[in-house]
Amino acid sequence: MKKFKYILPFILGFSLFSCTKLDISPTNIIQDGDIFGSEAGINSYMARIYSEMPIEDFRYSPNYLFNHFWVLQVPSSMSGEALCREVGGAKNESTSTDFGDTWSDLYTVIRECNYFLENIKNYQKNYTEATVNKYKGEAYFVRAFTYYALVKRYGGVPLVTRVLNYPAESIDDVDIARASEEDTWKRVGADYDSAIALLPATSQVGRANKYAAYALKARAMVHAGSIAKYNTNSFIVGGIRLCGMSADLAKEFYTQAYNAALAVDAGGYALYMNEWAAGDKTAQYTNYKNLFTKPSSSEAIFVKQYSYPESVHGYDAYNVPAQYKGANGYSSETNPTLNFVEMFDGIPKDANGHVDVYNTDGTYKMYDSTMQFFANAEPRLRATVILPNDQFKGTACQIWRGIYTGTATSSIARLIPENSTVKYENSSYASLLVTSSSGSQTAYTLHDGTKMNPAGAAGVFYGDNTCAMSGFTIRKWLNESMPQEEVLENRSVQPWLEMRYAEVLLIRAEAAAELATLGVADYLNDGYTSIDKIRTRAGADLLTGAEKASADAFISAVRKERRKELAFENKVWWDLKRWRVIATEQSNTRWRTLMPFYADRAGKWFFDARYDERGNTFTFDTRWYYQELPGAAITTSTKVVQNSGY
Numbered sequence: 001m002k003k004f005k006y007i008l009p010f011i012l013g014f015s016l017f018s019c020t021k022l023d024i025s026p027t028n029i030i031q032d033g034d035i036f037g038s039e040a041g042i043n044s045y046m047a048r049i050y051s052e053m054p055i056e057d058f059r060y061s062p063n064y065l066f067n068h069f070w071v072l073q074v075p076s077s078m079s080g081e082a083l084c085r086e087v088g089g090a091k092n093e094s095t096s097t098d099f100g101d102t103w104s105d106l107y108t109v110i111r112e113c114n115y116f117l118e119n120i121k122n123y124q125k126n127y128t129e130a131t132v133n134k135y136k137g138e139a140y141f142v143r144a145f146t147y148y149a150l151v152k153r154y155g156g157v158p159l160v161t162r163v164l165n166y167p168a169e170s171i172d173d174v175d176i177a178r179a180s181e182e183d184t185w186k187r188v189g190a191d192y193d194s195a196i197a198l199l200p201a202t203s204q205v206g207r208a209n210k211y212a213a214y215a216l217k218a219r220a221m222v223h224a225g226s227i228a229k230y231n232t233n234s235f236i237v238g239g240i241r242l243c244g245m246s247a248d249l250a251k252e253f254y255t256q257a258y259n260a261a262l263a264v265d266a267g268g269y270a271l272y273m274n275e276w277a278a279g280d281k282t283a284q285y286t287n288y289k290n291l292f293t294k295p296s297s298s299e300a301i302f303v304k305q306y307s308y309p310e311s312v313h314g315y316d317a318y319n320v321p322a323q324y325k326g327a328n329g330y331s332s333e334t335n336p337t338l339n340f341v342e343m344f345d346g347i348p349k350d351a352n353g354h355v356d357v358y359n360t361d362g363t364y365k366m367y368d369s370t371m372q373f374f375a376n377a378e379p380r381l382r383a384t385v386i387l388p389n390d391q392f393k394g395t396a397c398q399i400w401r402g403i404y405t406g407t408a409t410s411s412i413a414r415l416i417p418e419n420s421t422v423k424y425e426n427s428s429y430a431s432l433l434v435t436s437s438s439g440s441q442t443a444y445t446l447h448d449g450t451k452m453n454p455a456g457a458a459g460v461f462y463g464d465n466t467c468a469m470s471g472f473t474i475r476k477w478l479n480e481s482m483p484q485e486e487v488l489e490n491r492s493v494q495p496w497l498e499m500r501y502a503e504v505l506l507i508r509a510e511a512a513a514e515l516a517t518l519g520v521a522d523y524l525n526d527g528y529t530s531i532d533k534i535r536t537r538a539g540a541d542l543l544t545g546a547e548k549a550s551a552d553a554f555i556s557a558v559r560k561e562r563r564k565e566l567a568f569e570n571k572v573w574w575d576l577k578r579w580r581v582i583a584t585e586q587s588n589t590r591w592r593t594l595m596p597f598y599a600d601r602a603g604k605w606f607f608d609a610r611y612d613e614r615g616n617t618f619t620f621d622t623r624w625y626y627q628e629l630p631g632a633a634i635t636t637s638t639k640v641v642q643n644s645g646y
Contacts, residue, residue, distance in 0.1 A: 036123040042135055045116060049142050050206070052109045054102070054149035055304050056570040057496040058313035058477075062093040065102055070314055070489060072333055079573040079582070080591060081563075082474070083335040083612060085465035090586050090618040093153070093627060101630035102153065106146050107160070113143040114163045130200070137198030141208040141216075144191035148220045151188060152574060153627045154643065155235065155243035156181040177639035178237075182245045185224040189256060192217035201267065205295050205303050211267030212302040215499045218260035218507045225253035225514060226578040233625055235644040243626045243643060251518045258511035258523055261504045264301070269501040271537045272299040284539040285379035292477055295495040302499040306492070314489040316482055321386060321397050321473045322439055322466055323457035326487030332459070334568065335470040336385045338592040338609060343564055345540045346377040355594065357607040363411045364606035370400070370596050373607065380538035384567055386475045388468075388596045389456075393480055398456025399468045401595040401608075402435035403444055409602040416608070421590065421615040423462055433597075437463030446600050460595060462613070470612070471594035476568045502537075502565055505530040509558045516551035527554065531561055538565070577625060586620040 035041040056075065060066055063073040063086075077084030078091060095101060116139045124132045150157045158176040166174045179187075195213040203209035228250035235243035272291040277283035295303040306312055317326055318333040325331035342349065348356040357365055357373070367373055370388040374381070386392055388399040402424060404412065415429045416422055424433055434444045436455040443451040459467025479494050512527030532542045547557040559579065563572055576582035595608045623645040634642050 032119055032122070036119055037126065039127070039131070042120075045112075046135065046138055046207075049109060049112050049116070049139070052105070052112070053142055053145055054106055054109070055496065055498050057304055057498065058306075058315045058492070060570060062091065062573075064097050064099065065094065066105065068099065070318070072318060072330075074334055074568075075570045075573040076334055076336075076568050079576055080337060080585060080589070080618070081340050081567055081572055082337060083470050083591060083593070084333060085469065086333075088614070088616045090620050092621070092624040095628050095630045096632070101632065102149070103630045103633045106150055109146045110143055110160055111163065113139045113146070114161060118163055133198040134200055137195045137200075137210075137213070138208050140191045140198065141195040141213050144188050144195060144213075144220070145216060147184065147188045147191065148216075148223075151181065151184040152223060152578070154629055155626050156184045156240070158640065159184065159187050161187075175637050175639050178240070178242050178641065180240050180245075181227070181243055182241065182249065185220070185227075185245070185253070188220045188224075189217060192220065192260075205300070206305045208302065209267070211264050211269065212499060214260045214263045214267075215301050215504050218257045218264070218504060218511075219499070221253045221257035221260060222507050222511055222514075223574070223578050225250050225257060225511070226580075228253055229514065230578070230580040231625070232580070233622075233644075235626070237641050242641070251515065251520065254511045254514045254518070255520075257507055258515065261508040261511065262526075264501070264504045267301075268298070269301055269504070270298040271501055271505075271533060272297045273537055276537060281379045281539055284537070285382045288380050288383035288538065289475065289480075291500075292497060293479070293494055295497070299501045300495075300497050301501060301504070302497075304496040304498055306495065308491065308493050311493075312490045313492050315477055315494070316479055316487050316492045317489045319474050320478060320487050321392065321399070321458040321468060323395075323397055324393055324484055324487065325466075326484060328488055329466070330489070331466050332468055332473050334474040335468060336472040336474060336567075337470055337612075338472075338594045340563075340567065341381065341385060341472060341594070343560060344378050344381040346381075347374065355607070355609050357594075357609055358414070359411075361411075363413055364608070366410060366412075366599065366602060366604040366606055368604060370605050370607075372605075378538055378540040380540060380564065382475070384474070384476045384564075386468075386473045388471060388594075392475070392478075393484075397458050397473070398453070399458045399460070399471060399473070399596060400456045400598060400605075401460045401471070402433045402454055402597055403446075403452060404432060404597050404599045404606075405434055405601075406432040406599075407601055409599070412599060412602075412606060414608070415597075416610065419611065421611050421613055423613050424595075425462060436461050439464065439467065452598065469593070469614075470591075471596060471607075474568055497569075502534055503571075505534055506558065506562050506565060510555070510562070513551055513554040513558050517555070521551075524548075524551070524554070527558070531558060534561060534565055540564075580625065583620045583622050583625075586618040589618045590616065591618070 035045050054066055059068055061068055061071040061073045062075055073086045074084055076082040077087040156178045159179045164174040192213050196210050199208055199210040199213055201210050228245045228247055231244050233244050275283055275287035291299055317330045320331050322331040350356045359365055371390055374387050386397050389396045415424055416427045434454045438461045441453050444454050445451055455461050461467045509527040509530040512523035516524050528543055535542055547553055562575060590611045593610060593612055597606055626643045628646040629642055633640050
């Protein structure tokens with residue numbers, strides 16, 4: 001049996017579901033009747049497969065895969081969104097860990113879905129047709145979601161739509177070869193269609209309904225459209241194209257994506273704007289920040305919920321600024337890059353789109369406060385990123401790199417050359433700077449007699465990565481009301497919004513733009529409206545004439561909007577891969593940071609825009625567009641072949 005572990009997992013471990021009780025007597029062996037003979041049993045089964053869905057949430061890491069008990073290496077550290085103290089260069093998702101591998105884990109879920117679909121028919125007389133359809137729809141929904149997780153990683157995979165029974169069946173019957181990538185994407189779409197046909201229009205939070213299936217089908221189909229249009233890789237074995245698809249399929253997939261996204265509107269979903277007010281940046285900031293705590297809002301379409309102590313995560317413990325960390329000492333894992341921050345409207349920028357923090361003579365511009373520089377930034381930025389010295393938990397989050405002690409009150413020259421990665425402590429201006437290697441710092445006495453920590457309470461500390469390494473830390477998803485004594489590993493319970501209405505609007509816009517490049521311009525106005533709805537909620541500028549001047553210009557605008565709106569939701573990395581742009585973006589790339597300094601004599605602040613002083617570079621290997629299959633998937637099969645290049 002071990003030989004076929006990757007595709008033949010058994011249905012075990014129902015007792016692990018402590019939060020869902022089975023209305024049956026304890027037995028050593030759970031029989032089908034115990035599971036399918038009561039709604040309590042079926043709900044327990046469904047709870048299991050929902051819990052095993054490959055949702056890339058708070059507990060997902062490219063290094064440790066799904067549902068790991070701690071996550072310190074996040075997808076945003078691979079996409080350019082953020083620096084991460086554990087990631088020093090570009091990488092791919094791990095093929096396997098001590099806790100398993102993606103391939104085996106996902107085929108376990110698929111088997112459980114198949115097992116349910118085959119066996120529920122034997123008990124359907126016990127329930128109404130609507131009840132049976134709901135459960136079957138959920139099984140198709142989970143299977144579609146799982147095949148999507150496989151195909152976006154590996155291309156074509158074995159399509160298993162029934163329970164395989166070895167040794168009752170021959171080895172040849174259960175050893176299934178990889179299907180083409182085209183057929184795998186079509187299987188995802190077909191399973192979502194089955195779910196749509198069977199699921200009810202509404203459901204409790206955390207379970208699928210018809211419109212969640214529409215939304216997630218839209219996500220999968222726009223991804224498939226991107227592969228058809230932009231992929232240049234081709235891997236053919238035995239006449240079957242395992243990786244890559246004909247460009248002729250792009251129109252079909254984008255059309256399916258657009259139609260599925262449009263259908264979501266019938267579910268009554270809308271952008272969360274309960275706290276929003278026109279012209280009020282504070283209200284717009286508060287509205288956007290709070291939407292991620294609302295699992296039952298109009299925007300939430302499919303949500304993964306947590307509950308202490310049964311189901312928890314550690315997002316706050318790992319990502320809270322050092323100033324607010326709990327007793328375990330973790331903090332500031334996710335540090336947004338300056339490259340990311342520069343995407344947002346309302347920040348002073350030069351002709352190259354970089355922050356404008358230097359005078360024409362190369363000296364620093366001076367500010368009364370660090371937040372003065374961001375005064376006109378779109379509110380969505382403040383709601384996503386903790387800016388230097390902005391408010392968090394009712395206090396200023398003290399983010400700065402050091403104190404300038406020179407006598408100059410203006411015309412302060414650049415501390416390091418423009419393209420340098422040198423630490424300030426090793427620069428020619430080191431004698432004029434007071435910095436700190438860690439949070440354990442000695443307060444510096446300013447010229448007026450007051451005291452100031454050299455690097456604030458949140459950093460940047462040059463010898464300690466548990467701080468605001470980029471000059472920023474993340475705000476999105478953090479629980480601002482969480483008491484500091486509770487900021488501990490596996491104590492957080494905020495929900496994960498796997499699919500929300502903003503993403504649906506972005507899919508509509510992207511599909512509309514891509515179809516226009518393929519000769520179908522019917523949906524462009526709807527695409528423009530979709531983006532402007534998101535920008536209005538964000539407090540950002542509406543689409544310009546230049547952004548609507550051509551379909552290609554609009555595609556660029558949509559992609560930028562996705563990167564801003566969906567930042568730190570573990571989707572941008574996959575976007576960059578499906579658009580086939582990450583190899584260009586990460587071609588010996590160093591990410592940029594923004595270092596605040598306080599000028600003692602001037603009593604003002606200045607910023608130094610620089611490369612990450614750790615000197616890390618990121619270079620994406622084009623093989624990673626299709627990931628390596630885990631070794632067990634190859635060694636335990638005579639028919640499953642490895643992707644090209646591995």
